[in-house]
Amino acid sequence: MNPAAANIEEAILSAILAGRIAPGTRLGEQKLADLFGVSRTRVREAMMRLETRGVVQVSARRGWYVVEPSAEEAREAFQTRRVIETGLLQTVREVPPRVLASLKKHVAMERQVIEAGDVSSRACLLGDFHIHLADALGNRLLTEIIRDLTARTTLISMLYQPTEKAEESSHDHEGIVAAMEAGDLAEAARLMDEHIGKVEAGLDLTARPDPLAGLRELLTPAAFAGNTPSVPHAHSHSHSPSLRKED
Amino acid sequence: MNPAAANIEEAILSAILAGRIAPGTRLGEQKLADLFGVSRTRVREAMMRLETRGVVQVSARRGWYVVEPSAEEAREAFQTRRVIETGLLQTVREVPPRVLASLKKHVAMERQVIEAGDVSSRACLLGDFHIHLADALGNRLLTEIIRDLTARTTLISMLYQPTEKAEESSHDHEGIVAAMEAGDLAEAARLMDEHIGKVEAGLDLTARPDPLAGLRELLTPAAFAGNTPSVPHAHSHSHSPSLRKED
DNA sequence: GCTTGCAAGCTTGTATACAAGTTTGTGGGC
DNA sequence: GCCCACAAACTTGTATACAAGCTTGCAAGC
The missing domain is CATH 1.20.120.530 (GntR ligand-binding domain-like)
Incomplete structure (x- = not known):
């Protein structure tokens, strides 16, 4: 297989396994191409392979996204x-x-x-x-x-x-x-x-995956200073079952 | 996913499952492109997907081949x-x-x-x-x-x-x-x-997959006329363990 | 006659240009 | 002030052109 393309594929997969890439992350072709120093062609190749492996998804003309399983x-x-x-x-x-x-x-x-x-x-x-x-x-x-x-x-x-x-x-x-x-x-x-x-x-599969993940972090940057790695306190509104995706 | 590319992928996979495509079959990009009425780009896309699924393999600048598992x-x-x-x-x-x-x-x-x-x-x-x-x-x-x-x-x-x-x-x-x-x-x-x-x-895994599959058929075309679908009589030389790949 | 070297043709590999569609920002109208 | 429409920028989708390499056929030399 192509060394460069294989590297991209492997790099992204292992980053996911290491928890360094969150679900829903957008993976722009050009951005990855610049990052890895290859052309978009190779990036697309890697992305399509990852797509068949069930790791990323493409949204037409919007970009590639790390899957957010339902x-x-x-x-x-x-x-x-x-x-x-x-x-x-x-x-x-x-x-x-x-x-x-x-x-x-x-x-x-x-x-x-x-x-x-x-x-x-x-x-x-x-x-x-x-x-x-x-x-x-x-x-x-x-x-x-x-x-x-x-x-x-x-x-x-x-x-x-x-x-x-x-x-x-x-x-x-x-x-x-x-x-x-x-x-x-x-x-x-x-x-x-x-x-x-x-x-x-241990998962809360009844809760829909929140499209606003990371928002809490942005709103409370102070929490990042040096707190314990325990589970962050979820706000009550994130538990409301009536919240719809369109919110 | 792309409808055309998905079709190619699905068509080839189901053909394999139906036994209509033999291992080692060469799948030329241009040939497939003509066959399906699409451009090589789409064919390549489908082939790469099939490759990650372990169904075909590419031999550099020679073409795509249906896998011949060792x-x-x-x-x-x-x-x-x-x-x-x-x-x-x-x-x-x-x-x-x-x-x-x-x-x-x-x-x-x-x-x-x-x-x-x-x-x-x-x-x-x-x-x-x-x-x-x-x-x-x-x-x-x-x-x-x-x-x-x-x-x-x-x-x-x-x-x-x-x-x-x-x-x-x-x-x-x-x-x-x-x-x-x-x-x-x-x-x-x-x-x-x-x-x-x-x-x-039931398989003879000690016998290497013969690269000359279909040769016997070519040599004895009469056998194709209307024989029973029973197992064809394997010739003795095909069982010789001393045959090497380079033969 | 056999072997070896070369060249032509064919096939994939890769990049790039352009087409098509989405998002986002801006300005006008209400 | 708010909403809507339009346009510009950006992103992927697709085709095509060209580069690189393999295979094969042919011819020359031994």
Whole structure:
């Protein structure tokens, strides 16, 4: 594949996985072309590839936008992840020691980063656990699929403001690895199902994704000074179910 | 999405699923452009999308080719299908009657087509069962993934000359649906795993995909007159493991 | 007769120009 | 003061021209 185009694609995807690009972000062709030092042609190529991967969308003659999955699409993404990840664990007969060691190392890294309070790389690592798992137990094809799905769920999480429970997620991961080590893959699958269920349940899928995300930030710049990385206090109006998109 | 480009993409994919396009087929941009009455730009767009879906590949300045999965890639594709399809069956709690009815109808159609000896639509229907299942039990996202995977395995089957056992496959499908009807999803999953295993085992993955496919046909055009749709007799030389790609 | 080098033609790769449509800012009318 | 219409700027959509490279056929040399 084209090195430059592949770079753009990869750069954007990994930025999404790292939570550095929010859903709904506009990705102008010319802007990206300047940024990467290539022509619009290559940018378009990368964007179209990302579109088939379900990561960006084009709005005719308006531009490319990072997808903002609907509640329905969010449910689909989580169901799909549940199906594939539990399926993977249940299909595998035994876990090689090398894989176990590598997974344990990953979980340890998670804990470390969480304790250090590094918010930005935290989300990335938590998602990476699943990609790592697919890579270790499955194959490249499976990994690619999981990676795209993880990008989706990462965007969904950003969109539906989850009650972030990084420690709990990491703890879940630990439990899954423990079950794998014990050779109880069925239990590992059950825990995985539960884990994904928890993440999904932590979202407020009844609330529509607010098109005004970031507005609160603009209105209260002081909050950015040095506050704790806890969940920002949502204002009451953002919970009103009567708010329509046209507002 | 672009209607014309989407059509090209869809046309090629469904042609592959129907077995009407063989692996390794060259897809010239200009040829396709003329065929569909569009410009090369649109064709390229469709091809790049199909490339990210793993259906075609580009060889620099030589052209686009329908993929010819290696033995390794074939194994990956089957593993991935096993993971997802058994995962789907095991994730589902209960099967709605409407779904059961629809699946039964599909299996009945399979039997009918097989008895009628319609070879071309037979392979299509057998693959369609899995797509149909994903659609009925899963969601659009899952269906899309399974569809792409089915396209892959269809190409793999063409490439590695399986011992085609259409009746057996259809019978397997029937068994899976029966287990679903009995409410035993775990058994259904087990049968699905077994079924996919059988299809994979029916292939000769030790034989490299012969780059001379179709050569035998050219040498023996008489065989095309009106022979039975049974498996063509493979010549002994095609089994020689010492044949290298450079031959 | 066989091999090797060259050239012509064909195919994709890439950029660019222009067309078509959307957004936004401005000015006039009410 | 508010609303509406128009125009200018900006963005993507599409085609086309040209560049770069591969394949193949031909001819010359051995």
